[in-house]
Amino acid sequence: MNQSISQDTTGATPVTQSDAAPGIKIKADKVKVFYGEKQALFDVDLDINENEVTSLIGPSGCGKSTFLRSLNRMNDTIDICRVEGSIALDGEDIYDKNVDVVHLRARVGMVFQKPNPFPKSIFDNVAYGPRIHGLVDNKSDLDQIVQTSLEKAGLWNEVKDRLDQPGTGLSGGQQQRLCIARAVAVSPEVILMDEPCSALDPIATAKIEELIDELRSNFTIVIVTHSMQQAARVSQKTAFFHLGYLVEVDETEKMFTNPTDERTQGYITGRFG
Amino acid sequence: MNTEHIVKSFDEDLKKLDNTIAEMGGLAEVQLADAIEALIKRDTELADRVIAGDKKIDMLEADMDTHATTTLALRQPMADDLRVTITALRTASLIERIGDYAKNIAKRSVVLSQSPPLGPAKSINRMATLVQGMIKDVLDAYVARDVDKAEAVRARDADADLLHTSLFREILTYMMEDPRTITSCTHLLFVAKNLERIGDHATNIAENVYYLVNGEPPVDEREKSDASSFTVVEHEAE
Numbered sequence: 001m002n003q004s005i006s007q008d009t010t011g012a013t014p015v016t017q018s019d020a021a022p023g024i025k026i027k028a029d030k031v032k033v034f035y036g037e038k039q040a041l042f043d044v045d046l047d048i049n050e051n052e053v054t055s056l057i058g059p060s061g062c063g064k065s066t067f068l069r070s071l072n073r074m075n076d077t078i079d080i081c082r083v084e085g086s087i088a089l090d091g092e093d094i095y096d097k098n099v100d101v102v103h104l105r106a107r108v109g110m111v112f113q114k115p116n117p118f119p120k121s122i123f124d125n126v127a128y129g130p131r132i133h134g135l136v137d138n139k140s141d142l143d144q145i146v147q148t149s150l151e152k153a154g155l156w157n158e159v160k161d162r163l164d165q166p167g168t169g170l171s172g173g174q175q176q177r178l179c180i181a182r183a184v185a186v187s188p189e190v191i192l193m194d195e196p197c198s199a200l201d202p203i204a205t206a207k208i209e210e211l212i213d214e215l216r217s218n219f220t221i222v223i224v225t226h227s228m229q230q231a232a233r234v235s236q237k238t239a240f241f242h243l244g245y246l247v248e249v250d251e252t253e254k255m256f257t258n259p260t261d262e263r264t265q266g267y268i269t270g271r272f273g
Numbered sequence: 274m275n276t277e278h279i280v281k282s283f284d285e286d287l288k289k290l291d292n293t294i295a296e297m298g299g300l301a302e303v304q305l306a307d308a309i310e311a312l313i314k315r316d317t318e319l320a321d322r323v324i325a326g327d328k329k330i331d332m333l334e335a336d337m338d339t340h341a342t343t344t345l346a347l348r349q350p351m352a353d354d355l356r357v358t359i360t361a362l363r364t365a366s367l368i369e370r371i372g373d374y375a376k377n378i379a380k381r382s383v384v385l386s387q388s389p390p391l392g393p394a395k396s397i398n399r400m401a402t403l404v405q406g407m408i409k410d411v412l413d414a415y416v417a418r419d420v421d422k423a424e425a426v427r428a429r430d431a432d433a434d435l436l437h438t439s440l441f442r443e444i445l446t447y448m449m450e451d452p453r454t455i456t457s458c459t460h461l462l463f464v465a466k467n468l469e470r471i472g473d474h475a476t477n478i479a480e481n482v483y484y485l486v487n488g489e490p491p492v493d494e495r496e497k498s499d500a501s502s503f504t505v506v507e508h509e510a511e
Contacts, residue, residue, distance in 0.1 A: 229349060256351050258488025268351040270283065271276045 025050040025190060025220040026071060030085035033066050033075065040066045043085070044246045046239055048190075053212060053221045055231035055252070058241035059272060064224050067241065068192050071222060072108035073101050089190070106133050109183035113195040115175030117167030117182075122159050125167040125178055126150060129186035145185055152218075153181035154211050173204025180211065184219075191215065193223040197230065209234050228268055232256045240264045286344045287354060290361035291416065293340065297333045297368045298412035302405065304330070304375040305471065309401040312382035312464065313394060320386075323379035330372035337365035353488075360485040364415065367474045367481075371408065374467040374474075381460040388457045393443050397464055400436040404468050407433065407475040414482050423482035426475055427491070433472035434499035440465045441501040449506065469499060 026048035033041040041063045048054050048071075056064040066075070073094060075081040086093050094104055106129070117125050126146045129135075136142045146163070150156040155177040159170070167178050176196060183191055193212075197205040212221060212234045225231050231238050232252060239249040240263070248261040259265050266272045278284050304323055311320035341362040344350065350358050385391075407426050414422035441462065448458045483491045 228351065232351075257355060259352055265352050266276065269354045270278050270280060272279070 023049050025090065026222075027088045027091075028067075028071075028085070029088070031067070031070060031087060032084040033063070033070055034080075034082045034084075035078070036080040040244055041070075042244045046246055046249060048220060048222055049237065050220050051216055051218075052237060053216055053223060053235040054237045054239065055235035056222065056224045056239050056241060057226075057228060057231050057267075058247075059267065060226075062241040063244040064239075064241045065194055067246075068194055068222060068224050071190070071192055072105050072110060074105075074110065076101060102133075106186045107188055108190040108192060109186065109188035111176070111179050111183050111191065111193045111196050114199050115172060115179050117170070117175050117178050119166065119168055121164045122150075122167045122170070122178060123163040126181050126185045129182060133186055135186065149181040149185040150178075152184050152215065153177045154207060154214075155181055171204070173200050173207060176200060176204070176208060177211065180208075180215075184215070188219065190220045190222065193221065195224055195226060198226060205230070228256070240267060242267070283348050283354075286340070286348060287350075287357055289340060290337070290344070290357060293333055293337050294361055294364055294368070295412070295416055297330055297337070297365060297372075298408070298415070300326070300330050300333070301368050301371045301375065302408055302412070304372055305378075305401070305405055305408065308375045308378040308382065309398065309405075311379055312385065313398055315382070315386040315390070317383050317386055320379040320382045324376055327372050327376040330369055334365050334369040337361065341365075353485075356485050356488065360481045364478050364481050367478050371471050371474050374471050378464050378467050381464055385457050385460050388454075391447065391454060391457055391461060393440060393447060393458075393461055396436070396440050396443060397461065397468070400433065400440060400465065400468050403429070403433055403436060404472045404475065407472055411475045411478045411482065415478065415485075418482070418486050420483055420486045423479040424491075426479040430472050430476040431498040433469060437465055437469040437472075438498070438500045438504060441504055442506055445504075445506040469501075 024047045028044055028046040028048075031041055031044040031046075032039060044063075044067060046067075056068060058064045069075050070083050071087060071094075075083060083095060087095060089104075089108065093099075094108075118128060120128070123146055126149050127142055130142060130145050136145060147156060147160075150159060155174060158174060159178075167175065170178060176199075180191075180196075197208050200208065209230065212223070215221060223231075223235065235252045237249065238252045238255040240247045240255070240259075240261070242263050248255070248259060248264045250260070255264065256268060259268065304326055307319055307326075308323045310316065311323060341358050344358050348354070407429055410422055411426045413419070414426065444458050444462050444465070448455050480491055
């Protein structure tokens with residue numbers, strides 16, 4: 001499933017993969033992000049392991065969402081935003097000028113804070129990606145992808161009898177799982193989630209968390225969350241950001257029982273001034 | 274980390290955990306001191322007071338259970354706060370056991386006071402002094418989060434074990450010399466064993482202090498010096 005992101009080599013065997021250390025899906029090296037004059041991230045080095053959930057935590061404005069968005073170049077949509085340093089996906093720099101951003105975002109999908117289904121039917125929401133990326137030639141293949149994606153998102157049984165109804169008619173938690181199904185439909189390798197449960201009730205949250213744990217076997221997941229309990233529950237690795245710096249990154253278990261840095265300690269125990 | 278929590282009542286909850294440990298520890302120290310005094314001075318009234326006094330420690334342990342569980346459920350403590358809560362819970366049950374041993378010594382002292390005094394009582398006193406010092410120091414180390422002091426307590430457990438082994442031998446020889454003393458000597462053996470176990474519990478608390486401060490258990494295996502399980506005292510040939 002490791003495709004190359006360079007336009008000219010799409011479909012061919014990528015040659016740069018051997019650069020990546022085994023198990024590391026994304027390697028961020030001295031990443032700096034600027035919004036105009038203001039620097040939002042300072043020299044962030046972070047390895048994201050394959051088939052693991054990595055959570056990014058930190059107070060508002062610490063740069064965690066900025067970092068997440070730089071992983072699939074969502075920051076490109078902001079004119080004044082500038083990224084320095086390198087972010088490599090399977091050893092290939094995603095900021096290279098040959099990179100097709102649309103293709104990159106098919107490999108690195110995203111789920112947002114507020115569920116944002118298209119004003120279309122449930123079916124069309126999920127079928128949208130495979131259609132525009134030309135992943136299917138016929139209706140039965142498309143049907144299959146829609147069903148599989150909804151199954152992976154744990155939504156199939158709840159919606160299989162009303163696929164033609166609008167996605168916006170679902171409950172909040174179902175809408176969020178629909179968005180996950182939509183992200184999954186184009187067979188991404190990495191899924192970025194920006195506070196995916198902050199608008200959901202505890203039951204819907206638990207379902208998403210269970211889903212994240214299941215998705216981990218097929219995808220690499222990076223999640224930004226304000227809930228430390230959530231980070232503790234779903235992730236294997238946790239990274240703490242503060243004032244634009246990556247302060248500490250470690251096994252989640254270690255981070256929440258015995259963090260090394262005083263600032264991490266202060267934040268997770270609720271002593272941050 | 275000394276700074277306060279944003280939610281101030283959380284600080285009060287954690288403080289209460291420490292206070293309960295301090296109170297339980299203080300009571301256990303007094304209980305043990307009184308039990309030993311009752312034994313040495315053959316004071317059955319004091320022994321009865323010790324036996325009755327154990328209830329208070331049990332009640333405090335029950336309080337700790339409730340309070341620590343509530344803190345876990347409502348505050349979801351992390352990092353050092355989590356360790357403070359877990360350590361308090363574990364330490365409370367260790368102190369409760371120490372209280373039980375003190376009570377058991379008091380019970381045996383009542384029986385012992387009904388037969389003639391025995392020589393080994395002096396050695397018991399020496400061992401008790403050592404173990405009492407361990408408890409005092411380990412509780413101080415707990416309150417002050419003093420790892421060095423806790424480590425020193427851990428090191429002293431070897432002395433307690435050695436004293437126990439030698440006391441074990443000594444008591445056996447008394448029994449051999451005069452079988453009429455077997456009943457009281459057996460009680461003394463249990464008193465010695467209780468003291469040895471109290472030393473072990475003080476050591477466990479010391480390990481908790483280490484974990485509380487450092488976030489990991491101590492790595493080095495401490496020395497095991499209690500050889501009483503292998504001790505044989507042979508009859509001398511006539």
